[in-house]
Amino acid sequence: MLHDALLIAGKDLRLELRSRVALNQVLPFALLVLVLFAFALDPDKSALTQATPGLYWIAVLFSALLALQRSFAIEAADGNRDALRLSGLDPAGIFVGKVLAVSVQLIVLEMLLGIGVAVLYTTRIEGWGLLIVTSVIATASIAAAGTLFGVLAAGLRVRETLLPLLLLPVLAPVLIGSTRAFEAALNGSPSEGWPWVGLMSVFALLYIVAGVLGFGPLLEES
Amino acid sequence: MLHDALLIAGKDLRLELRSRVALNQVLPFALLVLVLFAFALDPDKSALTQATPGLYWIAVLFSALLALQRSFAIEAADGNRDALRLSGLDPAGIFVGKVLAVSVQLIVLEMLLGIGVAVLYTTRIEGWGLLIVTSVIATASIAAAGTLFGVLAAGLRVRETLLPLLLLPVLAPVLIGSTRAFEAALNGSPSEGWPWVGLMSVFALLYIVAGVLGFGPLLEES
Amino acid sequence: MTTQSSNTLAVPDSTGSRGTRIIGVLALLSMAALALFGLVLSPPDASQGEVVRILYVHVPSATFAYIGCFLTTFGSAMYLWRRSRWWELVAYASAEIATVFTAIVLVTGMIWGRPTWGVYWVWDARLTSTAMLLLLLLGYLAVRRLPADHEVRTRRAAIVGLLLVPNVMIVRQSVQWWRTLHQKPTLLANGVGAKIEGLMLFSLFIGFIAIGLVFTWLLIHRFRLAWLEDQVDEAGLDVAIAERRAEGAAS
Amino acid sequence: MVRLRGAVALLGRFPALAGVDLDVEPRRVVLLRGANGAGKTTLLRTLAGLVAVANGEATVLGVDLVADRKLVRHRVGLLGHATGLYDDLTVGDNVRFWGRAAGAETDDVEHALTRLGLDGRLRSVAVSRLSAGQRRRTSLACLIARRPELWLLDEPHAGLDQDGRDLVDALVREATAAGATVILSSHELDRSLQLADEVITIAGGIVTRDESSGAS
C-alpha cells in the first residue's frame, strides 16, 4: 500500500512541479480571499482583528477546495477511472497518496498564508505548539474528507459544483475547532484549545478510516 | 446576434432543466456559505449582523463562481471550442447568451438567498427599489465579467483554479458597491446608495462591452 | 436481475393499501386530536403564553427528523453491505422525509423564536446544527438525484448516507461546545424553566403520536412510489433484454 | 478552391506544418496520407480556419486565411478526432443545436439524423451514453446538417462499422455531385484510395508526394 501511495503522491507532486497550479493560482487565491473579507466586513479594524483566526481558516478552507478540485481535475481524463481500476494499485494506497499530496500543498499554503495574515491584520503570534498541532490535524482532516468526497464527485460532469456542497458542511466542525484552537493559542490560553484538537483528531481519524475503506467501492462506480 | 444569444441561452437553460445543478447544488451551497460565516465570525460580537450585506454578497459571489464553473464545464467537451468557432455563431451572441443564462440562474438564487439572509441574520428589509436595482446591476456585472473570464480560463486544464483567481479581484468593486448600496437601503438612506449603483452600472457596461468585443478574440485562443 | 430484498412489505401494486389507509385515517384523527388538545384544551404557558403551542409540533418533528436520518444511514449501510435495493429505497425515502421534517423544525422554531427571542434566528448550537443537518441532507439528495446512471447515484449516495449520522453527531458536538442558547435538552424545563405537566405534557404526547403517524404514512408512500418506479424499470429490463436480443437476431 | 504556398502552421512552438504547397480544384476528393504526427490533422484544421497560418500564402474558398481566417469557417464542415458534442444533451438536441447554429432548417436536421440512422431509439439518448461509433455518427450528422461547401474529414472511417463506411463514401460522392469539395485524411488506404481523385502524401509537415492523377 505504501508503495502505491508514494507512487500516486509522487505523480501528483510531479504534476504540481510542472504546472505550478498550487503555487501560481491557489496561493494567490487564498490571499485574495483574505483581502476580500477586509473589503466586505467594514474595515472597522476591531471586528476584523478579532475575527482573524476565523478568516484565516475560511481562507484555508476555500483554497483547500480549490486544491482538491485540482487534485481531481488531474484524474478527470477520459478513461482515467478505468485505468486506475485496471492498474492493480491498491485503492487504499491511491487514497493515502492523494491525501499526502494535497496535505503537502496545504501545509505550504498555510504557512505562507499565516505570514500573510500576520502582516495584513497585524497579529502577534503566540502559542506555536498549539498552532502547529492544530494546523497539522486540521490539514489531515481537510485532505482526508476532501479526497473521499473528491472521488465521490469525480467522474461526474458536475464535479465542480458537487464537491463544495458535500465537503463544506462536513468540514464545519474542523473550521470551528481550528478557529477556536487558534484563538486560544493567540490569546495565550492554549489549555482551552486542546479539547478542540481532540475533537478534530477524532474527525481526521474517522475520515481516514472511511477513506481507506470506502475509496475502493467508490472507485468501482463508474 | 439575438438569435444566436437565444440559441445559446436556451441550450444552457435546457441543460439546467435536465441536470438541475443550479437548483440541487449551487443553491444549497449558497446557504452553506452563509452558515459557515456564522461559524467563523463569532456571532455574539454583533459583527455578523452589522456585516449582513457584505456576507450576502460574498455568498452570492461564491455561488456565482460555482454557477460560472458549471456554465463552462458544459463547454469543456473535447473539441467544443473548435465546434463553437466553426459554428458560425456570432461570438458576441455566444457571450450574451451565456450571460443571460447565468443571470437568470443568479437572479433566482439571489431572491432565495435574500430570504435566507433576512431570516438568519434578522434583517428588516427596506428600500426595495434600491435593493432590486442593485441586484440586477450587480448580477449583470458578475455574469458579464464571469463569462468573459470564464472563456479565458475555459479550454485550459486549470479552469477550476484559474477562474476564481481571475474573477474575484475583478469583482471586488462590485462586491463593495453592492454591499454599500444594500447597507444604504437597509439603513433607510437610499440616497447614499444610488451613487454606488451608478458606479456599478459603469462597471457592468464596461464588462458587457468588453465581452461583446473581446469574446471573439478570446475564443480564438485555443 | 436478482433483487434480494429483506422484504417485509409485500410488493405493492399501488402506493396505497389497507394498512396505509388505516395509518392515514389514524394520522388524520390524531392530528385533529392534536389540534383540539394543543390549540384548545391545553393551557397557555405561564411565561410564554400562547406561543408555547408550537412546541407540540416542533419537538416531535425534530425527533422524527432524527429518526429519518438514522434510517437513512442504516439503510445505506444495509445497501452497501447486503446489496439490498429495498434498504436503499428506505434510505432515500427517509432522507426526503427527514428533509421535510427538518425544514418543519426550522420553520416552527423560527416562528417560535420571533416572539420568544425577538428574532427569527440566533446563532445557537441547536439551531446551527439543525441548519447544518438540513444542508447535509440536501447534499445526500443532490447526490441521489445526480444526472447519472441509477447504480452510480445509489452507490455514491449510500456512502454519503453512511456518513450522515456520524457527521451529524460531530457537527452537533462541535457546535454544542461552540455555543448554547437553545433550550436545554430536557422535556421538563421549558423556556424560563416552567415545568411541562398535565395537559401540556399530554398534548405533547399526542403531538408525538400524530407527527409519528404522519411520518410513517409519508415514508411508506414515498418508499412505495420509489419501489414501484424501480419495479417498472425492472420489468422494463426484461423487455429491454428481449428487444436487444431481437435486434441481434434480426441482423 | 484551396491554394497553399509555403504554408507554415505552429502548434505552440512546434511547426506542425513546415511549408505546405497544395492546390485543390472544386468538386474533387483529395486524400491526405502520412504517418502519425505527419501533420494531417493540423493541415485540415488550418484549412478550416482554426489554426493560424504563420507564414506563406493560403486561400480557401476564395478567402485569404492570412488576412482573416474567420470568414471561411461557416462555409466548411470539419469532422475531427474530437466531436465537441454536449455530453448531457441527447443526440437529437445536439444535432439540432449545431445545425441551427450554422443556420440549418429543421428539415436539414431531420434529414441528417435519418441519413445517419439516428432517428430511432438513439435520437433521445444522451451523447454520453453512445458507443464510439454512434458518437462519430452524431458528429457526422452535425456536419451534413450544415451543408458545407468544403468537407474536411479527419479519418472519417475510423470507428464506423461497414455500413457506416459505405455511408461515408456515399455521402462524399453525393457531396461532390452537389458541388462540394472534399479533403479527407485516412490511414485506411484500401477504401480511401478508391474514393479519392487525388492523393497527397504528407511527412514531417510538408507534402512529399502529390499524385493528382488519383489511384482509383
Added chain:
Amino acid sequence: MVRLRGAVALLGRFPALAGVDLDVEPRRVVLLRGANGAGKTTLLRTLAGLVAVANGEATVLGVDLVADRKLVRHRVGLLGHATGLYDDLTVGDNVRFWGRAAGAETDDVEHALTRLGLDGRLRSVAVSRLSAGQRRRTSLACLIARRPELWLLDEPHAGLDQDGRDLVDALVREATAAGATVILSSHELDRSLQLADEVITIAGGIVTRDESSGAS
C-alpha cells in the same frame, strides 16, 4: 481462459450485453466484429472486470467474475477507446507511471517505449500535445509494459499509420507466441481477419455467429 454463459451486462439500465456465450482457448487470437453499438466495447470491458456481470456465468483466467471481478484486473491489459493518460505528464512519465503501478520494471518500460517508437523526441513531450495516433501508441506502450496474460484490444488499428498497424499485428503475434491470449474488436476486417484465429460476430448484445475455424 475465457468462458461466458448467458452473460448479461447493464450500462445504466441498458442491456448492452444481452446473454453472451463465449469460449476462448489459451493462446488464440479472437476477433470480435459487429455493427456500431453491438456491444463489443462492453464485452471487452466486462472481460477486463470493469463492468459487472448482472446475470449468467463468467470466468476469465480462472477468476469468477460474478464472485469478484477485481481479481482479474491486474492480469489483463485493455486498450480502450479512451486512453486514461495524464495530459500534463510526458509520454515517458505516463508509461513509467502506469507501468510501475502494474508492477513493471524499468526495463519493461524502456522496452515498451522503444517498441512503440516513443523513445525519441516524443518521450519528453506532454501527452496533451500528441497527435491522435501518437496518443494511441502511448496507450499501447502502457499496455505492453504491463505484460498482461490476456490482451483486450478495442479497435487497436484505429488511428495508427501503416507502420503502427503492422506493429500491432507483430505485437499480437509475439504475445500469443509468449503464451498470452488476445481478444480484439475491429471494423477493419481485411487486416484483422488475417490476424485472427477465430471470428465472433456480435449484434444486439448477443453472439450471432461463432467461426472458431478462423478466416485466415
